[in-house]
Structure formats: C-alpha cells, structure tokens
Amino acid sequence: MTDTFVVAGQDFLRDGVPHQIISGAVHYFRVPRALWEDRLRRLLAMGANAVETYVAWNFHAPHAGTDPDFTGDADLGAYIDLAGDLGLDVIVRPGPYICAEWDLGGFPSWLLTDDAAAGALRTSDPAYLAHVDEWFDALIPIIAERQLTRGGPVIAVQAENEYGSYGNDAAYLRAMADGLRARGIDVLLFTSDGPEPLMLAGGTVPGLLATANFGSRQAEAFAELARARPDQPGMCMEFWNGWFDHWGVEHHTRDAASAAEELAGMLADGRSVNFYMAHGGTNFGVWAGANCHDGQAGPEFQPTITSYDYDAPIAEDGTLTAKFEAFRDVIAAHTGRTPPAPPPAPARLTPRTVDVQFSLDLGAVLDGVPAVLAPAPRSFERLGIHHGVARYVTTVPGPMPAADLHLDGLADLATVVVNGTLVGRLGRTQADPGYGHAGDGLRVELDQPVNTIEITVTSLGRVNFGRHLRDSKGLQAVRLAHQHLFSWAHAGLDLTTLPELDWTARASSAVRVHGGLHRAVVDLTEQDAGDAYLALPGWHHGHVFLNGFNLGRYWNPAGPQRTLYAPAPLWRAGANELVIAELTLPADAPGGPIEIRDSPDLG
Secondary structure: OOOOEEEEOOEEEEOOEEEOOEEEEEOHHHOOHHHHHHHHHHHHHHOOOEEEEEOOHHHHOOOOOOOOOOOHHHOHHHHHHHHHHOOOEEEEEOOOOOOOOEHHHHOOHHHHHOHHHHOOOOOOOHHHHHHHHHHHHHHHHHHHOOEHHHOOOEEEEEOOOOHHHOOOOHHHHHHHHHHHHHOOOOOEEEEEEOOOHHHHHHHOOOOOEEEEEEOOOHHHHHHHHHHHOOOOOOEEEEEEOOOOOEOOOOOOOOOHHHHHHHHHHHHHOOOEEEEEEEEOOEOOOOOEOEEEEEEOOEEEEEEEOOEOOOOOOEOOOOOEOHHHHHHHHHHHHHHOOOOOOOOOOOOEOOOEEEOOOEEEEHHHHHHOOOOEEEOOOOEOOOOOOOOEEEEEEEEEEOOEEEEEEEEEOOOOEEEEEEOOEEEEEEEOOOOOOOOEEHHHOEEEEEOOOEEEEEEEEEOOOOEOOOOOOOOOOEOOEEEEOOEEOOOEEEEEEEOOOOOOOOOOOOOOOOOOOOOEEEEEEEEEOOOOOOEEEEEOOOOOEEEEEEOOEEEEEEEOOOOOOOEEEEOHHHOOOEEEEEEEEEOOOOOOOOOOOEEEEOOOOOO
16 A cells, blocks of 8 residues: 655645654765765654655756666665655655755756846746656656655655746746656645745645745744635745855854754754755765855856755764754654764874875866967856866967957956967955955056967856856957957857876876865775865865765865865775865976875854
8 A cells, every 4th residue: 555645734644644854854965875875864863754855957967958867876776665664754845946045946057058048037937848848757757656655755745946936927836836747746745935925936846735934933934925825734844954055155053952852843843854954965066056046246156166064953974963963862852762873983094195106287288279269258058068167268469559458247266368478367256255246347568469368267167046046157259458359269168077188198288277186096995995084285176086076175265165075985995086176276396295184163
C-alpha cells in the first residue's frame, strides 16, 4: 500500500495521522556525491524527518546545445533515492528559478543569448517558456517517478520560487503549476514567499499550499500568512537560521540560542519548518552568485563568496556546531524522540606547505585560443564562455592626445594594458582596493603610430535576485573619450572546468596580461586521508583546481574568506595536482607557498 501525504484543513496528514514536517535544506549540487550520505545522516541526527533541495538548471546544463547531465555529482535521482533509503522524506524545489545565492539564480547563462527570452525571464512570454518546457521535459520525470504516490520519498514540489519578491504574472505561475502537473507531479504543490501582503499576493497560486520564508518573529510571520491563507497548515519553507557572505563584507553569524528559541516557538505552535540551511555546503567552481542593490550612487554589486557555510548547524565541512546541538535538543524535547547518533567527526589532512613548480603566462595560454573577431565587444555568453576570463584586443592609430578610456557595461574586473604596459585595473565592485571604480575610466596615452589596447576581463558571479537578474559578463562597449572603438579580437578561457594546459609551453605572451596559471603537486600516502583547507596568503585573486576539480574562488584583498574547503574525496594516494588560476598577479611573480590547513578561516 502506498503511503499518503495530504493537506486536511490546518494539518498535514501522513497516512491519515497529523504530521509535522521538520526538514532541512541540503543541496546536492553544493556537496560532492561521496559526502551525500554523511551530510544526510547528520541531518537525521539533528532530528529532521525530511530533506529539501533546489534543482539548479545551470548545474546540469552549463553550456548551450548539450543534453542536461544527471550523472555523478549531478545525479539528482540518486540523491533522492539515497535520502529515501535513509528514511527521509524529500521536498524538491525545481525552479526553474531558485535564487539560492547561485549564479544567475539557477538559470543557464546561455539563456541570455536569446534576447526574447532574456528580456522576459520569469514571465509567461512564450520565448522564455519554450526553454523552461524543454528543461522540465528532461527534469520533471526524474522527480515524478520518485514521488510518494509511486513508492518514493518525494512528498512535495514547489512551483517557481519566491515569485512575489519579483513579479505578479499570475499566468506564469499557473503555467509553472500546470506544467508540473502535466508532467506527472501529483504530490503536494506549494509556493514560498516572504510574509508580506505584496509578496503573498504576487507569489501564491489558488489551490496551492502557500508557505513563508523568514528568520525571526515567527508569530508575526505566520499571522500574516494566515491572513492570506486561513485554512491551511502553517509552514516556514526557509527558516533563515544563518546567513551568507559577500566578498568585501564581514562574515555573518547568528547566535544559536536565538535561533533555537525561534524554532521552539514554531514547533510548539504546531508549525512545520525547513531549515535554510541545515548544511550549506560550498559554491564550488564558478557557481557563487551575486546580489545587486540600488544604492544612492546607483546599483551596488555584491558577489557572493565560495563558502556557503551559512553559519548553519552542520558546518561546511560537516562539523556539528553549537547550533546543531541546540536544534537537536529542541526537536528532541518537542517530538519526544531521540535522534540517531551522527557520523564521527571528519578526519583532517596533516598541515603542510607546497611550492609552485610550473607557471604559465595567462597571455600565452590565451594566445593558443583561436581568436573570435567581431566589430563590437562580445559578451562572455556570446563567446560561449560560462565563467572565466576573456581578452579583448584592438588597435587605434596614433599618436593621439591623452584621453579617458571607458569600459561600458564592465561586468566585473578588468586589467587594461596599452602598448604592453599596464595602465590600470577597474572593477564593478569596490571589494578590492586594487581595482578602481569602473565608472571612472582610465587615462591612456596613445603615443605610437599603431597602439594596441588589451582589456582582460574576469567574471564574478551573476546576479541571482531582483531586478538586475539579467546579468551578462564581459564588455558592452569601449570608448576612447566619446568615440566607440570597434574591430575586436577575443580570446577566452572558460574556468567552469580545468582547461587543457601544456606545462612545457612556458614562453610569455608578447603582450602581458598580468595573470598566470601555476601548478603544484602534493604527494600523499594511503594513511593520509581527510578534509583540508587551502590558504594562499601571498596570492591575489583567482580559482584553485584540485585534481581537475574547481574548488572555487579565492580573493585575499577582498575577504572575508581566507581558505578554500578541499574535501577528503577529492584527494588521492600518490600525486595530487593543484592548479592555481591567478588572475591578477603576473605569471613570473606567483604568490608563494600554498598552505594546507586543518581548519577553516571564513573571516
């Protein structure tokens, strides 16, 4: 006989019995597959009876023209099955938009190359919906066949995500709900929004359960939700018990006692809850997003750091925190059940340092990339680059009087070289004092008969929330004084995965771009096993790859994060390759030894 999970008035009923959901968010795409079971067992040990996960569209389909990948770390079906085997119910939030401090809110960056769709994101516009339909045709069957109604663990599925914080296209939300039903979703459908009248009015769908997202003042939040939906169970779909960090901003923490008190109030009042996050994990690779708030001086861009520790009860590396113990105590006291014991604490590698052995000039690497010629500067998306670095080169006749060079629409960070000499660096964010404000431009001298202008752009996370969501990378235009400069040669390096590198090709580029790729080797024995944290105290900004896996972005002048999490499954007995893609320092001046530490430094 199939289990049942339904809404009956102000109760959830599981097999006909009133049921309280105590769930925690653990995103499969932020945890290496080899650690899924460990993290889910820690969630069980906290007392949870369910796990919630978003589905990140771009994680499965980062590049256009390829079928979505559901293997390895992207095997959503295996993750759901594992959770069910461990005794957890599963709540799935498939988007297509997820926010989640994830690059472009989960949308694939190639979507921005379809102007009609990109101009109508999260609306009922057919150009946008056509892409969503194609994605859902591949995704939703994986979820549908694992529903409770078919003997699986999935008890509920979300339609879109916090839509009331963005818009009020009721036809779009109905299309999302109808699309899920048409593809076989027959378990509970729900929406989640902030507990404010405008958000609930714009984000809810008649006939679907409405849930609320908040971190405090739970009684007020549920009262507002009840005013909108008086005859339904109360559930906090995102209980913000911690918070995330931006580069250049202090690390966020939340007192365990205050979060536990809020939780106790919810459970005592009969509410259901989903911890956001129970275990945050890591924005490995290029996946961290960004926020962009409207300040007095205009949009303020705030890229998110690599760690998604979130000050959650289960820390980034699986460590059980004081918040975990406080939540476990509250849940046990409320339910009268003693949770299972957690797995043992993660092992650690012995601290050590390792020196760089080989270096490549970034310019030399880009010289080996076939150039793309175009009159106007092309975006990363138009160049087929998800994230990484792109070099834009043009020539200008001279000599010319000194003038200001303007980089219109600079997405993130730029290094400007004129006639082989570094002129300066500009940035969209002021997190790094080494980069001037992009809006100020740079004064350049063009004193040669033919002057070469080279602009190397490094991408940061795409905006994942709000009205600036359509966030392309690269350059929109370049002007010398008032004059647009045309005829550009582009060469790009996508750092989503480690590119092929020839470490014997050590000659420098004719034009220096002040960046490099560096290789080091760490030898481990069979007895060496465990997690580690990598610190690069003498380096500036870039990405670190461990045995081909992108651990994420380091950015020392910005902070607050000073170490990158390198989980145990990524290491192996024998030689381990570390590749540093340093995007600011010149290749002939690497930052110094790499430190392998046994504890994190998140600022």
